[in-house]
Amino acid sequence: MTTGTLIILDHAIALLCAIAWFAAGITMARRQAKPALALLAAALLVTLIRVVPVVVLAGRGWWFVQEKVLLGLPMLAVAAVAATVIAGHRLRSQAMSGQRPEGIDTAGVVALLTAAYAALASFVVTFLIGYPLTLSTALITVAVVLAGALLTVRVLGTPDANDANDANDMNTVEEPDTEPDPDVSRRRFLGVAGGVVVAGAGAAGAGLSVWPADAATDDGGGPGPAPRAAVPVTDLRGPDTPAPGGVRREYVLTAQKTTVRLASGHTVDAWTFDGSVPGPPVTANQGDLIEVKLVNHDIDDGVTLHWHGYDVPCGEDGAPGVTQDVVGPGEEFTYRFRANQVGTYWYHTHQMSHIGVRKGLYGTLVVTSRDRQQAVDDAAPEQLDLTLPVHTFDGTATIAGDAEYVAAPGTAVRLRLINTDSSPHRFALAGTSFRVAAVDGRELVEPGEISRTGLRLPAAGRYDLVFVMPSTSVALALDDAATVWLRPQAGAPDGEASTPDTAAWPDLDLLTYGTPAPVALRGATADRHFTLVLDRGVAMVDGSPAYAQIVNGRAHPSIPDQLVTEGDAVRFTVVNRSLETHPWHLHGHPVLILSRDGKPSSGSPLWVDTFAVRAGEVWEVAFRASNPGIWMNHCHNLPHQHQGMMLRLRYDGVTTPFDGMPMAGSSHGH
Numbered sequence: 001m002t003t004g005t006l007i008i009l010d011h012a013i014a015l016l017c018a019i020a021w022f023a024a025g026i027t028m029a030r031r032q033a034k035p036a037l038a039l040l041a042a043a044l045l046v047t048l049i050r051v052v053p054v055v056v057l058a059g060r061g062w063w064f065v066q067e068k069v070l071l072g073l074p075m076l077a078v079a080a081v082a083a084t085v086i087a088g089h090r091l092r093s094q095a096m097s098g099q100r101p102e103g104i105d106t107a108g109v110v111a112l113l114t115a116a117y118a119a120l121a122s123f124v125v126t127f128l129i130g131y132p133l134t135l136s137t138a139l140i141t142v143a144v145v146l147a148g149a150l151l152t153v154r155v156l157g158t159p160d161a162n163d164a165n166d167a168n169d170m171n172t173v174e175e176p177d178t179e180p181d182p183d184v185s186r187r188r189f190l191g192v193a194g195g196v197v198v199a200g201a202g203a204a205g206a207g208l209s210v211w212p213a214d215a216a217t218d219d220g221g222g223p224g225p226a227p228r229a230a231v232p233v234t235d236l237r238g239p240d241t242p243a244p245g246g247v248r249r250e251y252v253l254t255a256q257k258t259t260v261r262l263a264s265g266h267t268v269d270a271w272t273f274d275g276s277v278p279g280p281p282v283t284a285n286q287g288d289l290i291e292v293k294l295v296n297h298d299i300d301d302g303v304t305l306h307w308h309g310y311d312v313p314c315g316e317d318g319a320p321g322v323t324q325d326v327v328g329p330g331e332e333f334t335y336r337f338r339a340n341q342v343g344t345y346w347y348h349t350h351q352m353s354h355i356g357v358r359k360g361l362y363g364t365l366v367v368t369s370r371d372r373q374q375a376v377d378d379a380a381p382e383q384l385d386l387t388l389p390v391h392t393f394d395g396t397a398t399i400a401g402d403a404e405y406v407a408a409p410g411t412a413v414r415l416r417l418i419n420t421d422s423s424p425h426r427f428a429l430a431g432t433s434f435r436v437a438a439v440d441g442r443e444l445v446e447p448g449e450i451s452r453t454g455l456r457l458p459a460a461g462r463y464d465l466v467f468v469m470p471s472t473s474v475a476l477a478l479d480d481a482a483t484v485w486l487r488p489q490a491g492a493p494d495g496e497a498s499t500p501d502t503a504a505w506p507d508l509d510l511l512t513y514g515t516p517a518p519v520a521l522r523g524a525t526a527d528r529h530f531t532l533v534l535d536r537g538v539a540m541v542d543g544s545p546a547y548a549q550i551v552n553g554r555a556h557p558s559i560p561d562q563l564v565t566e567g568d569a570v571r572f573t574v575v576n577r578s579l580e581t582h583p584w585h586l587h588g589h590p591v592l593i594l595s596r597d598g599k600p601s602s603g604s605p606l607w608v609d610t611f612a613v614r615a616g617e618v619w620e621v622a623f624r625a626s627n628p629g630i631w632m633n634h635c636h637n638l639p640h641q642h643q644g645m646m647l648r649l650r651y652d653g654v655t656t657p658f659d660g661m662p663m664a665g666s667s668h669g670h
Helices: 003-029 033-060 066-097 106-129 135-156 159-170 186-209 353-359 370-378 638-642
Strands: 248-261 267-273 282-285 289-296 306-308 332-338 343-348 362-368 383-393 396-399 404-406 412-419 425-430 435-439 454-457 462-468 474-478 482-487 528-541 544-551 561-564 569-576 582-586 591-596 610-613 618-624 630-635 646-651
Touching (some): 066 135, 106 135, 106 528, 248 282, 362 412, 396 474, 412 425, 412 454, 454 462, 569 582, 610 618
Parallel strands (some): 282 362, 383 412
Antiparallel strands (some): 383 396, 425 454, 435 462, 474 482, 569 618, 582 610, 630 646
């Protein structure tokens, strides 16, 4: 059973547990002894069953059970034992006597409902607060449960309430019973419960009062900041000349609103670069200088350019409020960097990106090696290189470009797949065997040929597929919906179905694909180790409470910066406690995948810039701190990023003059 399934099971049992205790308490309040006794037994059984998924989850990682083990289960156990002792004996006696009690057994009902409050509070803490558990959270939770018990005592102890119940049951009017219930000393209970509530609230308030107003810095177990001359990100800009043998490639991209007609024939109101979706392709040979002037024509919230997966100098990264100001309407900004990395990449706005990218502010970036470009030039008829970005408009995923291409048998084909959406897509290549030559722009080591295998491409990720064109047609299927065909000759469909059925094909596991090769970083001792626990919960976002996407219990901008020093070997443990997939993306650095759920990566060394952490998964990755700057580190499900799931990785000594300005997700510092 997967950890994600266990999390769902635990949530279901926790809710069932609360329902069972509430049902027992309400049934006892209605003076139905036998059903109440049966429900008490059921509540105890569900409470015991609740322990099972918690124990199993504990084996998957402390992050999944901390608040359950330290607060939820102990609190529920105490309340359940008390309820059994107080209410169980009374209900058993009433059930055996067969007589309906004359009044509400206040002590028994309060005990059962207190257990219900504890069960519900345990679930709420998991669902709304999660990891890490703080003293303030624990004290507030206990205080709320006791306050609920206190309120229940007051309600059940009100004579009018008891009289109303008697009148409903016997259709008679009796004198109010003003004598205190002999089964419970209300004064003593109120005194004890009230004291605990006041003490808990006071301690919780004290804990909240010392909560830092500004996020601290997380040093990951390494040394703290060292005295050194400050380097502003504005000094970390790209060179202004190409490498020897390279050329200058100049582009002008104008961000503007326009109406775009899709290949399907539908028109959409889009935000575009140069009036097209995707924007103009940016291409270069290794060593060239890429210079892009960004002009904002009419995008009201502003725009930037982020070169996704490309390790540009920090000042060219396009993170508003960190590396530059937002480019507003009528303004411009020029990016300049050398094309040192070969491979498939893409660019997109990083200002209001959850809206801007979805509406069309993106394009492709492809850099080829000089040797490969020379081979293409020398044998153009025998090469086919297609860049195929995928994007969703109006709920329909489409592949940019033509629906059909012609490639003569024997042609060397390279398909560059780019997922520009915030959720994963599944591809399948039918009609030929193929190799996944590169992932996120980085070549794999001796990848083997595969066939009849699905490819799940994470949000923002890229796969390069290579194969030799056979004498029959080849189909690239997207989510079993859209299809791109490669034909051996024009007008030769070969009788294939319009969309091949690939749903039953297994998905490729990249962690076991390709040939292992030694990587020094894999065995290096980590100079710093950061743990990122991803979840959903209540957090402060821009000074206001919100149900946010959180990291370690906080949301941007309250998440501490991660401090590194140039040359550090850095490790991340990324844990997903939530039920959603989080494609994690660190700017400025590729990360080496070490393991997933404790199983080491055993195939080709896998260097990626985005990796999809599914529900309940735990990933270990590493990178070398070799690109000084202040870098965004965030979920690339862009709505998640906007809702708070992002932070900054900061090199010691690097500063930004843009602090306090809008940061990579929105126009209000979110």
